[in-house]
Amino acid sequence: MDVSYPIRPVGNAELPAFGQVSDHAFNSSIAPAKMLEFDLLVIEPERTLVAFDGDRAVGTTLAFSFGLTVPGGDAVGAAGISGVSVLPTHRRRGILSALMRRQLADIAAGSEPVAALFASESAIYGRYGYGAAADQHAFTFNRGDGRLRPLPARAGHPAETPTLRLAEPKSAVAEMKAVYEAVRPTRPGMLTRHDGWWESSVADPESLRQGNSPLRCVIAEDQSGPRGYALYAAKPDWGRDGMPAQVLFVRELFWTDPSAAAALWADLLSRDLVTEVRTRMRPADDPIQHLLADPRRTRTRVSDGLWIRIIDLPEAMARRRYSCSVDLVIEVADSLLPANEGRWRLVAGGLADDSKPACERTSADADITLPVAALGAAYLGGTRLGGLQAAGQVAEHRPGALAELSAAMWWDPAPWSPMMF
Numbered sequence: 001m002d003v004s005y006p007i008r009p010v011g012n013a014e015l016p017a018f019g020q021v022s023d024h025a026f027n028s029s030i031a032p033a034k035m036l037e038f039d040l041l042v043i044e045p046e047r048t049l050v051a052f053d054g055d056r057a058v059g060t061t062l063a064f065s066f067g068l069t070v071p072g073g074d075a076v077g078a079a080g081i082s083g084v085s086v087l088p089t090h091r092r093r094g095i096l097s098a099l100m101r102r103q104l105a106d107i108a109a110g111s112e113p114v115a116a117l118f119a120s121e122s123a124i125y126g127r128y129g130y131g132a133a134a135d136q137h138a139f140t141f142n143r144g145d146g147r148l149r150p151l152p153a154r155a156g157h158p159a160e161t162p163t164l165r166l167a168e169p170k171s172a173v174a175e176m177k178a179v180y181e182a183v184r185p186t187r188p189g190m191l192t193r194h195d196g197w198w199e200s201s202v203a204d205p206e207s208l209r210q211g212n213s214p215l216r217c218v219i220a221e222d223q224s225g226p227r228g229y230a231l232y233a234a235k236p237d238w239g240r241d242g243m244p245a246q247v248l249f250v251r252e253l254f255w256t257d258p259s260a261a262a263a264l265w266a267d268l269l270s271r272d273l274v275t276e277v278r279t280r281m282r283p284a285d286d287p288i289q290h291l292l293a294d295p296r297r298t299r300t301r302v303s304d305g306l307w308i309r310i311i312d313l314p315e316a317m318a319r320r321r322y323s324c325s326v327d328l329v330i331e332v333a334d335s336l337l338p339a340n341e342g343r344w345r346l347v348a349g350g351l352a353d354d355s356k357p358a359c360e361r362t363s364a365d366a367d368i369t370l371p372v373a374a375l376g377a378a379y380l381g382g383t384r385l386g387g388l389q390a391a392g393q394v395a396e397h398r399p400g401a402l403a404e405l406s407a408a409m410w411w412d413p414a415p416w417s418p419m420m421f
């Protein structure tokens with residue numbers, strides 16, 4: 001059903017009305033004034049969209065302007081979609097679809113070649129051309145399960161084990177930024193973080209702690225500077241029988257070398273009084289899985305992380321690098337952004353080739369047919385196309401073409417988008 005609810009951006013003065021829709025839709029427990037305080041750190045009012053029923057806001061979405069690391073290290077412009085909500089009284093009338101169509105058209109009229117989002121539910125966004133592109137892992141470690149193997153001496157990491165220093169997060173932003181910026185170009189999926197995002201990532205009001213300790217930071221460093229950090233909080237619990245039973249939540253953990261990763265994990269997984277360590281939004285290739293002496297004891301849950309929507313297909317495909325050389329024709333279906341539809345010849349060298357990949361229209365026969373959502377899923381190098389073919393979403397017309405494209409798009413390290421927005 002198409003809807004006749006007018007849609008327009010709102011200014012700062014109308015952000016409380018935007019917030020009310022989200023509060024109802026997400027069943028938020030955060031006080032609206034506190035939420036607005038956080039929102040104002042990062043929201044770009046001109047990139048909001050609100051659907052109105054009369055003068056009442058009933059549907060919302062917004063976009064953040066990010067740089068998204070793609071395979072090869074380039075940071076491409078990415079619209080980070082968030083704040084998607086429709087009032088419970090107005091659901092299933094097509095308001096989300098109307099907002100998505102308008103938002104995609106707005107982004108396509110600008111210069112960002114991709115859009116990205118985290119989905120509250122994984123059934124929602126495929127229909128708008130988004131594909132799940134960066135799986136993430138949640139780990140739970142019981143006490144005693146976090147014993148690490150010794151690092152081999154020859155693994156190309158600085159021999160020196162870093163020193164660990166506890167710091168108050170708000171006063172350690174410079175060190176955290178240095179680590180984050182060292183990691184960002186190396187990991188597809190990571191996003192630029194401006195000062196507002198840093199402020200919001202270390203914001204720690206007591207009203208939102210839910211009984212946890214204040215947010216704390218441990219920095220791994222040596223005389224050359226910071227080599228890693230973790231942000232964490234713990235829930236103090238002395239147990240009913242006098243046995244301490246604290247849970248430690250690791251909110252962020254970044255490392256620049258294996259010794260720093262090992263030192264941070266070893267510290268957090270062996271803290272006194274803690275019986276359980278939990279962390280989520282970890283990369284699919286998190287080194288902790290190889291550092292542990294007995295990795296099977298970890299409880300792991302895999303879920304979809306960042307979703308990617310290709311907005312400008314030739315630009316997006318030419319801005320990333322490919323793991324091996326490839327020359328084939330893909331036929332793409334995209335009913336919402338028809339400029340992406342049709343046949344494209346992708347020509348790219350492998351890792352040793354410095355020339356820019358090319359993706360140009362062609363009338364040649366297609367080697368592979370796929371929907372734009374499948375291309376989005378594979379874009380950051382973490383989704384094998386064979387699985388999508390087995391599920392009937394991708395079709396191969398020349399034997400071997402699918403394996404060629406899949407191998408070329410696959411990337412090491414795995415995509416990881418650790419910043420929720």
Ligand SMILES: CC(C)(COP(=O)(O)OP(=O)(O)OC[C@H]1O[C@@H](n2cnc3c(N)ncnc32)[C@H](O)[C@@H]1OP(=O)(O)O)[C@@H](O)C(=O)NCCC(=O)NCCS
Nearest residue numbers: 025084085086091092093094095096097118119120121123
């Ligand atoms: C998700 C939400 C925005 C959908 O809004 P809506 O206006 O009801 O969606 P629409 O009526 O435009 O539905 C469009 C399509 O999506 C489907 N859909 C909508 N929400 C869905 C959900 N949560 N799960 C699965 N399918 C969903 C509809 O069935 C419809 O399918 P169709 O195209 O086959 O007819 C709304 O239900 C909501 O605010 N949910 C709570 C907050 C939330 O989860 N937001 C998303 C944050 S990432």
